[in-house]
Amino acid sequence: MSDHRTQFEATAGGLALTNAILLYRSQPIRNASPYATARAGAAAFASIHAIEHDDEGKPIIGAGTSLSRAHLRQWTEALGRTVLPEFLPDNVLVAHPDMLAWWIPTQVRPAYFALTDPPAGLQVLAARTTMPVPYPPHLFIATRSGFGVYALPANERPGIDTPVLHSPVLNVYLDGQLCWGNIPKPKTLTTASIPEFERGVFDSWSTHPNPGQELTITGKGGLVRLWDDLAARKAKRFPVRRLRPFDPGRTRQASRRATRTDQMTLGKLLARGANQ
Structure with a gap:
């Protein structure tokens, strides 16, 4: 069994160990990481304790009380003071420790094909x-658990109600997630990591459509032939009208039954990402 230890020491800023938060959850998963979050639906409880010291001056956890929202606000505000302000470019939609969302306008750029x-x-x-x-x-939309890639219907900054389309990029799964392959993944969710995420999308070799991608466009010929036609005639504009509304569970039948109220919007995607 591995031995996890944390050593607390005084710092130049005068920090001292003052409190401990204990987390409880029902039916822990066997062999799960001790740092994993509780699974959906599992009961959880947290208590906050003062740190006392024994006769030798060693810290011990004292009696505690239920962790309240007031405690969380207090500690969140204190921890937030250590986060440096960040300049947000115009194309950034959401900048949060657990989510980064941005958009880019239409453009012509090199694509790498090795079918x-x-x-x-x-x-x-x-x-x-x-x-x-x-x-x-x-x-x-980048989160701690994935990286979603989608197309937009208009060449303008999207709003909460903007409908979202399937991306035609071959390395994107039907659920919108990027297939990273052997491309290194960015380690942070900051605006500084945006170029790394975009390189994963645009600077990798496209070898084949992912399963179901042929259902994400309209018209004859399929997705590969569409890219072939655009490349052959040196097109300057992508035919956005051929992209279907984003539907991660798309089938031919569901595609016909889809209504306007079923459309996935930017707001719905952000809500989904916040719950992951």
């Missing part, structure tokens, strides 16, 4: 190649 099983009749993408292609405006 493992290219369909017959492709004009330029049958062989490994790098070609400039147009991308629609994109929305990105």
Whole structure:
């Protein structure tokens, strides 16, 4: 069994160990990390304790009381004073310790294609190649548990009610999550890490559509042939009208039954991300 120890020492800022918070949860998962959060639906309880000292001056946990919202506000405010202010670029929508969301406008940029099983009749993408292609405006939502990639219907900053579309990028799963492959993942959720996230989307090799991606666009030919056509004619604008509204459980039948009220919006995506 590993031995987890934490050593507290006085600092130049005069910090001293004053309190301890104990966390309780029902039916802990066997072999789970001691630092894992309680699973959904599990009962949980927390208590806060003063730190006392024995005759030798060693800290011990004293009697406690239930952790209240007032305690949480007090400690959140105190901890927040150590967070440095951050300048937010115009394209950032949400900047939070657990979520980073931003958008980028439509643009033409190099794309990397190395299709493992290219369909017959492709004009330029049958062989490994790098070609400039147009991308629609994109929305990105990074959380502690994943990185979502979506397209937007208009080349403007989205609002809470803006509908979200499936991204045509081949390395994106049907649920909007990026397939990282062997690309290093950013370690932080700060505006400084935005270029790293975007490199994961745009600077990786596209080898094949992910399962279900052919259902994310309208019209004939499929997603690979659409990219092939755009690359072959050196298009400057992506046909956003061909992208379907984002639906992580999309099927052909569900696609026909979808109504306007079913549409996923930026606000709904942010709410989903906050609950992950």
